[in-house]
Amino acid sequence: xxxxxxxxxxxxxxxxxxxxxxxxxxxxxxxxxxxxxxxxxxxxxxxxxxxxxxxxxxxxxxxxxxxxxxxxxxxxxxxxxxxxxxxxxxxxxxxxxxxxxxxxxxxxxxxxxxxxxxxxxxxxxxxxxxxxxxxxxxxxxxxxxxxxxxxxxxxxxxxxxxxxxxxxxxxxxxxxxxxxxxxxxxxxxxxxxxxxxxxxxxxxxxxxxxxxxxxxxxxxxxxxxxxxxxxxxxxxxxxxxxxxxxxxxxxxxxxxxxxxxxxxxxxxxxxxxxxxxxxxxx
Amino acid sequence: xxxxxxxxxxxxxxxxxxxxxxxxxxxxxxxxxxxxxxxxxxxxxxxxxxxxxxxxxxxxxxxxxxxxxxxxxxxxxxxxxxxxxxxxxxxxxxxxxxxxxxxxxxxxxxxxxxxxxxxxxxxxxxxxxxxxxxxxxxxxxxxxxxxxxxxxxxxxxxx
Numbered sequence: 001x002x003x004x005x006x007x008x009x010x011x012x013x014x015x016x017x018x019x020x021x022x023x024x025x026x027x028x029x030x031x032x033x034x035x036x037x038x039x040x041x042x043x044x045x046x047x048x049x050x051x052x053x054x055x056x057x058x059x060x061x062x063x064x065x066x067x068x069x070x071x072x073x074x075x076x077x078x079x080x081x082x083x084x085x086x087x088x089x090x091x092x093x094x095x096x097x098x099x100x101x102x103x104x105x106x107x108x109x110x111x112x113x114x115x116x117x118x119x120x121x122x123x124x125x126x127x128x129x130x131x132x133x134x135x136x137x138x139x140x141x142x143x144x145x146x147x148x149x150x151x152x153x154x155x156x157x158x159x160x161x162x163x164x165x166x167x168x169x170x171x172x173x174x175x176x177x178x179x180x181x182x183x184x185x186x187x188x189x190x191x192x193x194x195x196x197x198x199x200x201x202x203x204x205x206x207x208x209x210x211x212x213x214x215x216x217x218x219x220x221x222x223x224x225x226x227x228x229x230x231x232x233x234x235x236x237x238x239x240x241x242x243x244x245x246x247x248x249x250x251x252x253x254x255x256x257x258x259x260x261x262x263x264x265x266x267x268x269x270x271x272x273x274x275x276x277x278x279x280x281x282x
Numbered sequence: 283x284x285x286x287x288x289x290x291x292x293x294x295x296x297x298x299x300x301x302x303x304x305x306x307x308x309x310x311x312x313x314x315x316x317x318x319x320x321x322x323x324x325x326x327x328x329x330x331x332x333x334x335x336x337x338x339x340x341x342x343x344x345x346x347x348x349x350x351x352x353x354x355x356x357x358x359x360x361x362x363x364x365x366x367x368x369x370x371x372x373x374x375x376x377x378x379x380x381x382x383x384x385x386x387x388x389x390x391x392x393x394x395x396x397x398x399x400x401x402x403x404x405x406x407x408x409x410x411x412x413x414x415x416x417x418x419x420x421x422x423x424x425x426x427x428x429x430x431x432x433x434x435x436x437x438x439x440x441x
Contacts, residue, residue, distance in 0.1 A: 003283035006303030006349050027347070034306065034345045035326050047303065049350055076339075100415020102393065103327055105339040106346065186414030187328060 001037045005046045010053060012163060016138040018048045020161030026050060028072060028111035031103050056110075056165060059083060066170045071110025071163075075122065076101065078109055087172035089281065090195040090211075090274075091125030094178045098122070100187055110164045113149070116156050119214035124195035125178055126167060127211030127221055134166040143168075150218035173197035173209070175281030177274045181266050190214050191258050192266055194246075196274035198234070200282045205229045210242070210275075215250035215267055222246035225271065234279045243272035288352040292317065293361025303349045308332045310348035311358060319359035319388050323417070330416030333389040334358050340396035342415070359388035362395065370440075371395050371433040380429030382420035390416050394430045402434040402441075409434070 009015040019026055025044035027033055028051075036042030050056060056072035059081045067083055078084055079095040098104055098112065098121045112122045113133075123146070131146040138161060146167070149156050158164070176197035182188040193213035199206045208229035210222040225245035232238055252263035285300045290310065297315055308325075311317045311334070323331030325344045332344045335357040362369040371394045374380065381387040393416050397409065404412065409430055418426060 001304040003302065003304050005283060006286060006347070008349075027350070029345075030347060030350070031327060031345050034347060037304070038325065047347075049347075051350060099327065100330065100342075101397075101412055102330060102333055102340050102342040102415045103345070105336075105341050184414075185411060 002040065002043050004037075004044050007046060007048045008052045009048060012053055012136045012165065013138050015048055015050060015053060016136065016161040016163055018046060019163060020138070021046060024048060026114070026163065028114075029074070029107040031099070031107040032111060032115050050110075050163070057108075065172060066168055067172075069109060069167045069169065071113075071165050071167070072108050073110075074105060075107045075109060075112065076104035078122070079104060088125060088129045088169055088176060088197075090128055090173075090176035090178040090197060090278075091122060091169075094121040094123075094125040094180075094193065094195065097178070097180045097182075097190070097193075109167065113146075113167075114156065114158070114164050116150055116152075116154050116218075118150075118153055118217060118219055119190045119193065120219070121178075121180060121190060121193060121213070123219040124193045124211035124213045125176070126169075127219060128173065128176055128195045128197035128209040129169040130171040130209065132168040132170065133164055134168065135162050136165045137162045141165075147219075147221050152217050173278070174199045175278040177277040177281065179270045179274050179277075181270060189257070192252070192263050192270065194267065194270040194274045196271065196278040198229070198275065198278045198282065200234070200279070203233055205232055205234055208242075208275075210246055210271060212246065212250060212267060212271075215252040215263055217251070220249065222249045222271065224249055229275075234275065239272045239275045239279075242275060243268040243270075246271040286349045288349055290315070290348070290351060290356060291354065292356045293358060301348050303347060305348045306344050307334070307336075307346040307348045307351045307356075308343040310351075311343065311356075314348075317358050317360050321385055321388055323385070323389070328415075328417070329386070329389070330393060331386050331389040333392040333416065335392055335396050338396070338399065340393045357392070359391060362391070369395060370436040371398065371430070374429040374433035374436065375426070378425045378429040378432060380422065380425045382418075382422045386416060386418045386420075390418070390426055394433065397430075398434055398437050402437045404434070406431060
């Protein structure tokens with residue numbers, strides 16, 4: 001690992017000012033950055049730790065029924081949070097899929113998202129929760145929807161000095177589920193990840209949200225599939241059509257892990273299965 | 283690059299050190315303090331050999347910068363025994379022969395200890411899954427699992 005200057009600011013404004021500088025990296029849980037620095041794929045001249053800034057960690061149930069999740073919340077805390085397990089099951093399940101317990105005790109949800117891997121395990125759950133992302137900088141704050149955050153693999157709309165502070169989940173689902181297509185039970189990356197969240201009224205789907213990871217340059221919502229579902233009963237035939245529509249929305253690549261054809265086929269299969277389970281949980 | 287003053291609380295002892303920010307907690311424990319019970323395996327977080335307990339949570343110390351561990355309570359394998367008595371997990375590994383070359387053992391024991399502190403009442407399948415971040419290259423998993431299940435029973439009955 002190359003040497004670097006280490007900073008532990010206690011305010012967001014100071015962290016943002018430091019982060020806006022040349023060759024600066026933010027340190028949250030460190031599970032990506034420290035490994036990258038060892039491999040020399042990351043060679044920052046300054047590393048800015050966020051752990052001394054108060055108010056960035058924790059899961060809070062708000063009075064209006066929404067849930068807010070601080071960016072520095074450990075993935076393990078999200079996995080074990082009763083509020084998230086109940087109202088955003090897909091997100092809790094996604095958190096459980098990351099690395100090992102030792103890694104989940106370090107890794108943060110802000111890091112998992114800011115790293116902008118299309119295969120991040122918490123991202124599909126955030127997509128189907130309609131998560132709003134609070135972003136701070138020395139100049140002020142702004143909020144974007146999670147589906148506007150990513151621009152490509154490892155790329156986001158975040159400007160120099162901007163720091164994700166919080167995810168707000170306004171939209172509790174009556175049933176949601178996440179499936180990670182993988183080989184190993186633990187310590188594996190997703191071939192693909194599929195989350196589905198549904199709200200039902202009297203047997204009719206009033207809202208459906210489908211989030212797909214690792215099947216396009218960025219995580220995506222399968223909006224055509226969602227539109228097919230809304231206003232209809234979740235019959236086997238309809239869920240099959242939704243699976244096909246989700247597969248059509250994907251644009252996966254072939255890599256050493258599996259082929260694009262396999263990925264697209266599995267989007268179809270796993271979208272149907274996540275929907276079935278999400279509906280069963282209502 | 284400037285060194286930083288840190289105060290590490292390891293196994294109840296305080297160490298006031300001046301360390302380079304690029305030193306991992308694992309390197310500080312082993313090379314600076316001299317506690318070599320914690321092992322460096324893959325150094326990429328995949329094998330779990332470097333597992334220590336920080337503020338009650340098992341973490342892979344190869345992924346933690348030492349400067350970020352200042353003022354936190356750290357427990358390593360050297361800190362498990364008290365008054366000459368081995369921790370039930372340590373004793374269980376000895377009783378079942380839950381080690382071969384022994385290199386992964388401190389990591390397995392620390393990960394198991396954290397699991398038992400959190401909840402000893404888990405099924406075999408749950409223990410297997412929860413220990414997925416620890417790898418034994420000798421593949422001695424049967425005896426390791428037996429040790430953990432025995433230790434869980436011991437912890438439950440003595441609680």
